[in-house]
Amino acid sequence: MTIAQQDVLALTGGVGGAKLALGLADMLAPGQLHALVNTGDDFTHLGLHISPDIDTLLYTLSGRANATLGWGLEGETWQTMAGLEALGAQTWFRLGDTDMATHLWRTQQLKAGTRLSACTTELASLLGVTSHVFPMSDDPVQTTVHTGAGDLPFQHYFVRDQCEPVVSGFSFDGISAARPNREVMRRLQQKAYGRVIICPSNPFVSIDPILQLPGLWMALRNSPAPVYVVSPIVGGKALKGPAAKMMNELGMDVSALGVARHYCARYPGLIDCFVIDQGDATMAQAIRDLGVEVALTSTVMKSRADKRELARFMLDLGGS
Amino acid sequence: MTIAQQDVLALTGGVGGAKLALGLADMLAPGQLHALVNTGDDFTHLGLHISPDIDTLLYTLSGRANATLGWGLEGETWQTMAGLEALGAQTWFRLGDTDMATHLWRTQQLKAGTRLSACTTELASLLGVTSHVFPMSDDPVQTTVHTGAGDLPFQHYFVRDQCEPVVSGFSFDGISAARPNREVMRRLQQKAYGRVIICPSNPFVSIDPILQLPGLWMALRNSPAPVYVVSPIVGGKALKGPAAKMMNELGMDVSALGVARHYCARYPGLIDCFVIDQGDATMAQAIRDLGVEVALTSTVMKSRADKRELARFMLDLGGS
Numbered sequence: 198m199t200i201a202q203q204d205v206l207a208l209t210g211g212v213g214g215a216k217l218a219l220g221l222a223d224m225l226a227p228g229q230l231h232a233l234v235n236t237g238d239d240f241t242h243l244g245l246h247i248s249p250d251i252d253t254l255l256y257t258l259s260g261r262a263n264a265t266l267g268w269g270l271e272g273e274t275w276q277t278m279a280g281l282e283a284l285g286a287q288t289w290f291r292l293g294d295t296d297m298a299t300h301l302w303r304t305q306q307l308k309a310g311t312r313l314s315a316c317t318t319e320l321a322s323l324l325g326v327t328s329h330v331f332p333m334s335d336d337p338v339q340t341t342v343h344t345g346a347g348d349l350p351f352q353h354y355f356v357r358d359q360c361e362p363v364v365s366g367f368s369f370d371g372i373s374a375a376r377p378n379r380e381v382m383r384r385l386q387q388k389a390y391g392r393v394i395i396c397p398s399n400p401f402v403s404i405d406p407i408l409q410l411p412g413l414w415m416a417l418r419n420s421p422a423p424v425y426v427v428s429p430i431v432g433g434k435a436l437k438g439p440a441a442k443m444m445n446e447l448g449m450d451v452s453a454l455g456v457a458r459h460y461c462a463r464y465p466g467l468i469d470c471f472v473i474d475q476g477d478a479t480m481a482q483a484i485r486d487l488g489v490e491v492a493l494t495s496t497v498m499k500s501r502a503d504k505r506e507l508a509r510f511m512l513d514l515g516g517s
Numbered sequence: 518m519t520i521a522q523q524d525v526l527a528l529t530g531g532v533g534g535a536k537l538a539l540g541l542a543d544m545l546a547p548g549q550l551h552a553l554v555n556t557g558d559d560f561t562h563l564g565l566h567i568s569p570d571i572d573t574l575l576y577t578l579s580g581r582a583n584a585t586l587g588w589g590l591e592g593e594t595w596q597t598m599a600g601l602e603a604l605g606a607q608t609w610f611r612l613g614d615t616d617m618a619t620h621l622w623r624t625q626q627l628k629a630g631t632r633l634s635a636c637t638t639e640l641a642s643l644l645g646v647t648s649h650v651f652p653m654s655d656d657p658v659q660t661t662v663h664t665g666a667g668d669l670p671f672q673h674y675f676v677r678d679q680c681e682p683v684v685s686g687f688s689f690d691g692i693s694a695a696r697p698n699r700e701v702m703r704r705l706q707q708k709a710y711g712r713v714i715i716c717p718s719n720p721f722v723s724i725d726p727i728l729q730l731p732g733l734w735m736a737l738r739n740s741p742a743p744v745y746v747v748s749p750i751v752g753g754k755a756l757k758g759p760a761a762k763m764m765n766e767l768g769m770d771v772s773a774l775g776v777a778r779h780y781c782a783r784y785p786g787l788i789d790c791f792v793i794d795q796g797d798a799t800m801a802q803a804i805r806d807l808g809v810e811v812a813l814t815s816t817v818m819k820s821r822a823d824k825r826e827l828a829r830f831m832l833d834l835g836g837s
Contacts, residue, residue: 298597
C-alpha cells in the first residue's frame, strides 16, 4: 500500500482504463479509489440498459473479468445468445448468461426510478467492490461516431461494425443537459482528492465524454489536485481498441504527442503531467513544449504486477 | 392420421392441456390443430413479458418441453438465475437461459408494437410448430386469485406461494374490454371448425378466462361444431396442478361431476359431450342428468401413446 493521504479520482473508460484502476485499487486503502466512468457507450439493447464501461470496471475490480475475452465475465456461458440466434434476433452484442443478470437487474432498478449512480453503488457493494465507482452522469449521454458509413451509435461502430468505418468525428448527444456526477463534483469542491488520474483510455470516446460534461473539466482544473494523464498510445499504437486508428483517420499524429496535443488544445491548463512510455522518450520535449510536465515509465500493463507498478508510479508522481 | 375433415379448435392452458394438444397434433394433418391458449397467466417479470401457457404449448408441440421438470425447456441451464440470486433479485419464477431468449425476443416484439398473436405465430414458425397457436386475446387479461392471504396475481399464487393460500374465487382483470382472438372468431363465424375440444386444463384459471372473453362462449355455442370437454379431475384428483385443491376450497364436489356442474352452470348449452375416465363411470348418469352426453375412456396421459389414444378418441367422438 502506498503513502497516498487523500482519495484518488480516476477518469476511465472500459478495458484499458480498468487495468490501471485495478492497479490503483490494489495500491490504495479500500475506498480510496474513486472511479468516474464513461457512460457515453451506454445503450438499450434487447430492451435492456447496458453500461459496458461500468460493468467492465466492476467485473475487473471484483476479480470477475474474463481475461481471455478481454470483456465480460470469467467462465461465462452463452445459452441465451444461442436461443436468440435461433430466433433470428440480433446477436452482434454478446451478452453472457451470468452477465445478463446484471442487465436485467439494473434495467429493473432504473425502471423503478433508481438513479444509475445509486444502481452502480449497490451493484459494486453486491460484487464486493470496495472502490467507489461513479457513472459520469445520471443523465443519458449518447456517443455518436461520425463515419464514412454515416453516423453510428458507439456500440454499432465498435462492436457490430468492429471499428471498420472511417471516422471523421464524434458527438455526445444529450451532454449539454447532462449533470456531472454530483458526488464527484461535491468532493472536488471540498478539495477531497489528492490527485486526478486520467487512465489510458480512448481520449475521444472514453475520456472526452467525461471531460465535456458541463462544468466538469473546469472543476478539475480549478481543483488543487494535480491532473495526470497516462498516454493510451505507446510506440504509435493503441494499447487497446481503436484509438490509433481513429487518430490516423482524423489526420492526427498517431503518438503520445498527438494525444497530448489533443488534451492540451481541448482542455487548456487542465493537465499537470503527461505520463508516457519510456520507449516514447524522444517526444518528451515536444510534449513539454505544450506546457505540461512529462514523466516516463513503463506504461504497458500485461501482468497484475505491471498494473501495480504503473499505479505506484502514478501515486508517487509529484512527491507524496 | 385420423379422418378429421375439418380443423379442430382446442381450448387449453399449460401443461395438462398441452398433453392432449400434442396428441391431437400427432393425429391431425399439419395445420389442422388450432389451439386457443389462456393468457390470463401472462405477467411482466424482471421487465419481461412472460406468456407461460403459450410457451408451454409451443415448447411441447415443438418437442422441446422438459419432461422431467414438467415446464420449461429440455437441457435448460440456469446461469442468469444464479446471477440474479447473487444480486438478491427475485428468483421465485425460474427462467432458464435458453427460455430467456424467448422472453427477450417477445418483449422486444411487443414493445415494437407487434400484437401478441403475431408474435406467437412467428415464434411457432421459428420453432417449427405446424399447428396454429393463438393467444386467447391480444388485450391484457390478468387472472387474480382471491385467497385467505389476500388477492394474488396468478403466478404469485401458483409459483411463488405454491398454491398454498386457500382460494375463495377468481377474477380476470381487463376481460370485459378484451377482444377474443380475431382469427378464431372469424373461423367460428365461417363454421370452419369440425369440433371444439376443451382440454383437461384447470377450469377456473385456464379455461374460464378463455370462455369468459366477451362473445366467445356464445360464439362456440352458436357454432355447429360440437364442444367436447375432457375432465381434468380423475378419481377425485387433479391430473396436474391445483384444480382439485381449488374445488375443495370452493366447497365443490371434487370430481368429474363437480367439473361438469361448473361448466354446465356457467355456460348453459355449450357442452355437447363430457369425457370422463373409465374409473369415474359411476358418475356418468349424474352428469347426463345435467343435460350433456358422457363418453368414457382412459383420460390419464402418461406416454406419447396415451396422448395419441385420447386424441384419437376425441377425434372419433360423435362419428366422423
